[in-house]
Amino acid sequence: MSLNYNNPEFVIERDQDKCIECRVCARQCANEAHFYDEDLERMREEDINCVNCHRCVTLCPTNALVIKEYPLEYKKNSNWTGGMISNIQKQANTGGILLTGMGNPTDKKIYWDHILLNASQVTNPSIDPLREPMELKTILGRKPDKVEFDEEGKVKDLPPQLELETPIMFGAMSFGSISINACKSLAQAANEMGMMYNTGEGGLHEDLYPYKDRTIVQVASGRFGVHQEYLNAGAAIEIKIGQGAKPGIGGHLPGEKVGEEVSKTRMIPKGTDAISPAPHHDIYSIEDLRQLIYALKEATNYEKPVSVKIAAVHNVAAIASGIASAGADIIAIDGYRGGTGAAPTMIRDNVGIPIELALAAVDSRLREQSLRNKVSLVVSGSIRNSADIVKAVALGADAVYVASAALIALGCHMCQKCYTGKCNWGIATQNPELVKRLNPEIGVERVKNLIEGWSHEIKEILGGMGINALESLRGNRLMLRGIDLTEKELEILGIKHAGE
Amino acid sequence: MRGSRPTEKIMSGCAISGILNRRGKRFSGKEIMDSIALMHDRSNGLGGGFAAYGIYPDHKDEYAIHMFYDDLEAKEKVDYFLNRHFVILVSEKIPTREVEAINNPPIIWRYFVRPDERKLSESGLEEDEYVAQSVMNINANYRGAFVVSSGKNMGVFKGVGYPEDIGEFYKLEEYEAYLWTAHGRFPTNTPGWWGGAHPFTLLDWSIVHNGEISSYGANKRYLEMFDYKCTMQTDTEAITYLFDLMLRKHNLPLEVAVKAVAAPLWSEVERMDDEEAKLVKSIRAVYGSALLNGPFSIILGHKDGFLALNDRIKLRPLVVAEDEERTYVASEEAAIREICSKPEKLWSPRGGEPVIGLLEGRSGV
Numbered sequence: 001m002s003l004n005y006n007n008p009e010f011v012i013e014r015d016q017d018k019c020i021e022c023r024v025c026a027r028q029c030a031n032e033a034h035f036y037d038e039d040l041e042r043m044r045e046e047d048i049n050c051v052n053c054h055r056c057v058t059l060c061p062t063n064a065l066v067i068k069e070y071p072l073e074y075k076k077n078s079n080w081t082g083g084m085i086s087n088i089q090k091q092a093n094t095g096g097i098l099l100t101g102m103g104n105p106t107d108k109k110i111y112w113d114h115i116l117l118n119a120s121q122v123t124n125p126s127i128d129p130l131r132e133p134m135e136l137k138t139i140l141g142r143k144p145d146k147v148e149f150d151e152e153g154k155v156k157d158l159p160p161q162l163e164l165e166t167p168i169m170f171g172a173m174s175f176g177s178i179s180i181n182a183c184k185s186l187a188q189a190a191n192e193m194g195m196m197y198n199t200g201e202g203g204l205h206e207d208l209y210p211y212k213d214r215t216i217v218q219v220a221s222g223r224f225g226v227h228q229e230y231l232n233a234g235a236a237i238e239i240k241i242g243q244g245a246k247p248g249i250g251g252h253l254p255g256e257k258v259g260e261e262v263s264k265t266r267m268i269p270k271g272t273d274a275i276s277p278a279p280h281h282d283i284y285s286i287e288d289l290r291q292l293i294y295a296l297k298e299a300t301n302y303e304k305p306v307s308v309k310i311a312a313v314h315n316v317a318a319i320a321s322g323i324a325s326a327g328a329d330i331i332a333i334d335g336y337r338g339g340t341g342a343a344p345t346m347i348r349d350n351v352g353i354p355i356e357l358a359l360a361a362v363d364s365r366l367r368e369q370s371l372r373n374k375v376s377l378v379v380s381g382s383i384r385n386s387a388d389i390v391k392a393v394a395l396g397a398d399a400v401y402v403a404s405a406a407l408i409a410l411g412c413h414m415c416q417k418c419y420t421g422k423c424n425w426g427i428a429t430q431n432p433e434l435v436k437r438l439n440p441e442i443g444v445e446r447v448k449n450l451i452e453g454w455s456h457e458i459k460e461i462l463g464g465m466g467i468n469a470l471e472s473l474r475g476n477r478l479m480l481r482g483i484d485l486t487e488k489e490l491e492i493l494g495i496k497h498a499g500e
Numbered sequence: 501m502r503g504s505r506p507t508e509k510i511m512s513g514c515a516i517s518g519i520l521n522r523r524g525k526r527f528s529g530k531e532i533m534d535s536i537a538l539m540h541d542r543s544n545g546l547g548g549g550f551a552a553y554g555i556y557p558d559h560k561d562e563y564a565i566h567m568f569y570d571d572l573e574a575k576e577k578v579d580y581f582l583n584r585h586f587v588i589l590v591s592e593k594i595p596t597r598e599v600e601a602i603n604n605p606p607i608i609w610r611y612f613v614r615p616d617e618r619k620l621s622e623s624g625l626e627e628d629e630y631v632a633q634s635v636m637n638i639n640a641n642y643r644g645a646f647v648v649s650s651g652k653n654m655g656v657f658k659g660v661g662y663p664e665d666i667g668e669f670y671k672l673e674e675y676e677a678y679l680w681t682a683h684g685r686f687p688t689n690t691p692g693w694w695g696g697a698h699p700f701t702l703l704d705w706s707i708v709h710n711g712e713i714s715s716y717g718a719n720k721r722y723l724e725m726f727d728y729k730c731t732m733q734t735d736t737e738a739i740t741y742l743f744d745l746m747l748r749k750h751n752l753p754l755e756v757a758v759k760a761v762a763a764p765l766w767s768e769v770e771r772m773d774d775e776e777a778k779l780v781k782s783i784r785a786v787y788g789s790a791l792l793n794g795p796f797s798i799i800l801g802h803k804d805g806f807l808a809l810n811d812r813i814k815l816r817p818l819v820v821a822e823d824e825e826r827t828y829v830a831s832e833e834a835a836i837r838e839i840c841s842k843p844e845k846l847w848s849p850r851g852g853e854p855v856i857g858l859l860e861g862r863s864g865v
Contacts, residue, residue, distance in 0.1 A: 124712040124794050125815055132813055133765050139785045146750040147786050155779045158786070370725045373789065466714035466795075468813065469763070471788035478717030 005089040008047035008070045012056075018064035019043055025056035025065065030422035030434055053415040055424035087345070098345035101418030101428070103245060103337045103382050103404060106349050110337075111356035111489075112388045116498055118479045120466040127468050129459040135469040136455060138164040138399050140236075140376040141305040142329040159329065160305050162236055164399060165194030166455045167389065167470060171334075171380050171401030172218050172240065172309070174202025176253045176262045176274065177341035177418070178407070179435040182427045185410055185443030187211040192444070193451050198238060198401070201251065201276055203265040204230050216307065219296065221250055222276035224266035228299065236330070237296050238307040239289070241280070244338025244381035247311030247352045251276035252342065257421050257430045290326035297327075305329035307378070312336060312358030313351075317365035324366060324375040331377055332401065333358055338381025339404040341428055342419035355381050356395065360493045363396025363475060372396070372475075386457035395493065396475040409450040410443050514698070514710035515542035515663075515684040517830040518799045518806055519839070520857045525825065526554050529672030531839045532680035537664035538838045539684060539831060542710075545601070547685030547697035548666040549658025551706035551801045552677035556653045562589055562612040563631055566648035566655050568694050569607040574644030581642070585634055586613035594657075594670070601665040606646075606694050610655065628703055628748065635702060640729045646695035651704035654803065658683075658699065660692030678859070681801045683708035700736040702744050704803045709736040710831055711796030711816045722789035735796070742790050743800055754807060754856065760787035762812045762852035799829055805858035814851030821846040827857035 012033060021043055025034040033049040034056060036042075050067060057065045074082045087098055120126040127134070141161035148156045170186045177200065184207060190197040191214045198216040199208075203225015208215065217234035219226050231237060242248065253262075253274035263270040283289050293306050307330035308323045310316065320331050335355025340348065359379045366372035379392050380401035389400050408414065411425035418428035426438030458470075467473055481498040482490045490497055517535040521527060532550060556564050565582070569575040582588055590612040596605070615630050623630055635647045649656035654677075657670040663684040667673075683698035699706040713719065713735035720730045720738050726749065728741040739761075746757040756779075763784050769777050784791075795815030800807040808829040810818045821828040821836045821843035828836045828843065836843065849855050 120714065124714055127813070133767060135766055137766050139781075139788070141785075143786045145786075146746075147752070147756065147782050154775065155782045158782050161785060367721060367725050373722070373725060373786075466712075467793045469788075469791055469793060471784075471791050472715030472718050472793035474718055474789065475721045476715065476717035477721075 004093060006048070006086055006093070007072055008050065010050040010052045010067050011047050011070045012045040012050055013066040013068060014043060014045060015064045015066075016042065018062040020062055020064075022061060024059050024061065028055050028059050028424060030424050030429075030431070031420075051415040051417045051420075052413075053417070053424050054413040099342055099419050100345040100348055100416055101340060101342055102414055102416045103339040104349050105416070109354070111354055111485075111493070112384070112391055114483050114485050114489075115356070115391050115493070115495065116481045116483055117387065117390060117394075117461060117465070118481070119464040124466045126466055127463040129456075129463045132463070132468060134459040134463060136166045136458060138167040138470060140164065140330050140378070140398055142375060143373055145373065160236075160303055162196060162305060162330075163194070164196065166451060166458070167393060167397075167399040168451055168454065169195055169216070169378065169399060169401050170197035170406050171338075171403035172198040172200035172216075172238065173341070173403055173407075174200030174218075174224075174253075175205050175208075175265055176202045176257055176430070178428055179423075179426055179430060179438060180205060180207065180261065181435055181438040181440045181443065182407070182410055183208060184440040185438070185447055186406060187214065188440065188444045189447040189451065190214040193448055195451065196235065199225075199234070201225075201240060202262070203267065204233055205261065205265045209233060218309075219292075220276055221278070221280045222274060224268065224274055224276070227267075231296065231299050231304075234304065236305045236307060237300065238309055238330075238332065239280075239292060239296070239328075240309045241283070241289075242309070242311035242313075242334070243340060244311045244334030244336050244352055244355070245340035245348045246343040247313050247336075247347070248278060249344070249347060250278040254421070259430050262430060286322045286326055289323065293327045307332050309334060311338075311351075312353045312355055312381070314353060316353070316358045317361040320362040321365050321369055321371060324371045328375060331362070331375055333362060333377070333379050334401075335379070335381035339407075340418075355379050356391075357489075357492050359392060359395050359397055364494055367475075386454040387461070389454065390458055390461050390473070391480065393470060393473050394476050394479045396477075398474065405450065406447055409446045410438060514686055514708075515539035515831045515835070516682065516708045516710050516797060516799055517835050518681040518708070518801070518808065518828070518857075519679070520806055520827045520859075521678045521825050522805075522827060522857065522860050523825050524554070524678045524859050526676035526678050529667060529675050529677070529680060532682045533664055533667035533672060535828075535830060535835045535839050536667075536682040536684055537662075538835045540662060540664070542686060542831060543662055543684030544686045545662050546660060546687050546692035547658070547683070548661055548663025549656060549683050549697045549699050549708075550663070550667060550670075550672060551649070551654065551656045551679075551681045551699040551701065551708070552672070552675055553654045553679040553801060553803055554677045555655055555675045556612070559590065559612040560653040562614055563650055563652055564655050565611040565613055565650050566594065566657075567607075567609040567611070568646040568648055569609060570644035572607070574642060575607060575609065578638055578642055578645045581634075581638065582611060582613060585616055585619050585630075586611075587616055588613050596669050597671055599661075599665050599669045602659065602661045602669045605659060605669075632703055632744070636729055640731050648695070649699075649701040649706065651701065651706070651803070654704060654706070654801075656699050656701050656706060658697035659694050660697065666697075679801060679806060681706060681708050681799045681806065696732060696734060698736055699801070700732070700734070700740045702740050703748070705740055705744055705747075706801040707736050707740045707743070707798055708801075709739060709796060709798045711735070711798075711811065712794055713738065713792050713796060714794035715792055718789050719792065739792065739796075739798060739800075742792075746787070746790065755854070756783060758807070758809060758854040759783045760790045761792045762809055762854070763791050764852065765812065797831065804862040805856065808849070808855040808857070810849060810851050810853070812852035817848075818855075819846065819848055820855050829855065829857070
C-alpha cells in the first residue's frame, strides 16, 4: 500500500500547563484523536483523526484544548484548492465515492441574506406583541376554493388539516440516521410546542407512538417500516421523492448502524445495509404518483393529509404544479443546502437549486394556475434563523421544515461527519455508548427553547410590519426588498430592489 | 393636477361617514356633505368622494357607468368598447359647477347601459359578471380611462379636493339617495389622482375606507387567482374585490365574509361552542389570505344597506348612531352630531364587530 498522501484537516493544540491528564478527551473522542502516552506520561493527539466536533473542547475541565485548521497550506491556487487536491488523494487511496454529511457548505450566494424586511412607520402603526395578540397558528392541508354549507346551513367538513401553533416543523430524519434519543427529543418537543416532526424513512419506533398526533410518517423508496399501523399512527403521511442534499439518488444506511432496534423498526435483518433506491419502484410518472397518493389515502380512510416531498431542481415549478393536481395536500420542497446524514459530496455540492428561488417560482406558478390556495407549501434547506422563516413565508411558504438547526440545538457542531456513525454528541450514531450522551429530557428543553425563541422573534418582526396574523404575511412579497441582486434574480423572487 | 395612475402602493389616512334611511326614503346630499366637512382636518385636499344609492329611479334597471377620461381619445376608445358590448341608452356629461378649489378635472361622463343580449349569451356569463369583467378590462387596458362606478341606481362622485368642495362641484345637494357614504382622504405620498379617490366600486358594491392594510400584498395576490386585477395600487380596491369574491362569486352570507376579513382571534375561538368554532376555523383555513390586517375602518355600501367594520384590534376610529329612521356611521362622533344632534343610540363598535344597516324588509347585504 502506498503512502497516505492526506494531511490532517485540523490540529489539536493542548496547553500542557493546563492539562491535568484527566483523560476526558480521550474517553469522549470516538475518533480516537486523543490518547495518553504512557512513556511520556502525558496526553497526546492524533491530529489526522480529529473532525473538529468540539466535544473534547467543550468537556475539557481546564480549557486546555484548542482546535485549529491545520496550518499547512498548499501553494496558492484558486483553481486547485486544498480541498480539491485532498479529495483526489482520498479517491486515489480508495477508489470510492466521496461521502459527506450535513448541508452544502460551498461559497454560493445565500439569497436569504440578500432579502430585507419591511417595518411600519407613522401611516400604519406597528403592533407590540407584548401587548396585543399575535397569531402564528398555521393550518396545513388541502383547502377548497370556498367554504360550503349543507342544507341545514352548517359548514361542511374540510379535508383533513394539520394545525401548527407556529409555522415550523422538524424535517425528516430517520431513526437510523439519528439516534433514538435525538428522535425522542424532537418528537416530544413537537408534541409540547404544537408542531410536527417527521419520521424520515426510518419507520416509527415504538417509544415514539405516544407522540403520534404530532408525527408525519414518511413513505420513501425503500418503504422501510411501512405497514398499516404505521400509516395510521401519524397525523399525516409524506411521500419522499427527493431530498435537497441528494436530488435524484437514493439513500444508504450502512449495516453497522442497523442494530437490534433499527432492524425491528425498519423491518430488515440486523446488520444489513438499508438501501433506498433512487426512484420508487412504483413511481415512474406523475400518474403513478397520483396512484400512490390515493393508495395511501385509501389505506388511511382519507383522514390524513398526504404530503409529497421533492428536491428543488431546475423545473421544480412545473413538477410542483403536477403534484398539486395529482392530489397532494401538502408539497414540501427541499433546497440544495438541505442537510443529510450521508450524501455523495459531488451531488450535495452541485445538484439542485436554492430554496429561495425554487419557493418563489413554485408559489408564482401555483398562483398562475389558481392552485396555490388548494395546496400547502412547506420549504426547507436551509432555514437558519427566524428571519429566514419570515422571508420564506413572505415569498409564499405556509411553513418550514427545520432539521439542521434542531440538531445544532441538541449539540451538533456541524463537523459534517454524520455518515461515520461516530457522532460524539450522541445524535448521528447508533453506538449505545455515544447515544446515551444525549439526554432526551435536556434535548427536549433545548429544542423547545429554540422554537420558542424563534417564534418570539417572528412575532416581533410581524408586529413591526403592522401584521398580527401570519396569514397576512403569506405570499406578501411587498414586505420584501432585494439587495445586491440582478434584475433577473429580482424577477424570479418577485420582489423589488431596496429603494424602490 | 388630474394626476396619473400611481405605480407604487399609496398610503393614506382618512375620514369616513355614512347615512342610511332604513325605510328607503331618499334625501339630499346636503347632510352627508355637512357631516364629512366637519372632519376637514382628517383630509388634506387630495381626495374626496361620495357614493349615493337610489339616485337614478328612472334608470333603475340599467347599469349606471360613471367614467373619468383624461382626453377625448380615451373616451372614443371606451365608447367603441361599450358600443360593442352594451346597448347604451343614455350617454351624457355629469353636471358640475365651477368651484375655485377644484382644478383641472378629467372629462366626467356617465352612461346608462344594458349588456348586449347576443354578446351576453355568447359569453355564457351572468349579467353581473359580464359587467364586472368589462369594468376590469377598461381599468386594466384602456389608458386614460377609469370606471368610477358601475352599479344600478347608484353612482359615485369623487375627485381631487376636500370632500365638501367635491360635493359642491358635483351639485350633490340636487341628488336624492336613501344611502350616502362619503370619504375625505389624506394620502401621504402621491399627488392626487382623480381615480384614486374613494369610494371604490364594483357593480353595486362601494367602499370607503380609513386606514392602511398591511396585508395588501397577500390580499392582492390571492385575488389574482380569481382573476381580479388590482391596478389602482390601493387597499380599498382590494377590499372591494374581496367582498365581491366572497359575497357575489362565492355566495357567502355577509356574516361569514366578515369573519374572513376580520377573523376572530384564535383565543376567542377557543371559547366558542363547537359548531361556531368549526365554522370560524373553516373560514380562517380557506380564506386566510382574505384577512385584512392593519388599521382600518370601512363602510361597504350596497343597494340593500351597508356594513361598517373595524379591524379586529380597532386601530382606527368608528362610531355608529341610530334614530327613528336612520343609521349613521362616521370616523368621529362629532360628524354624526353635526347632522343628528340627539340620536336615540350612539356607540363605538368593538374591533372586528360588524355593524350592519339594512333597508327594512331586507334580510342581508
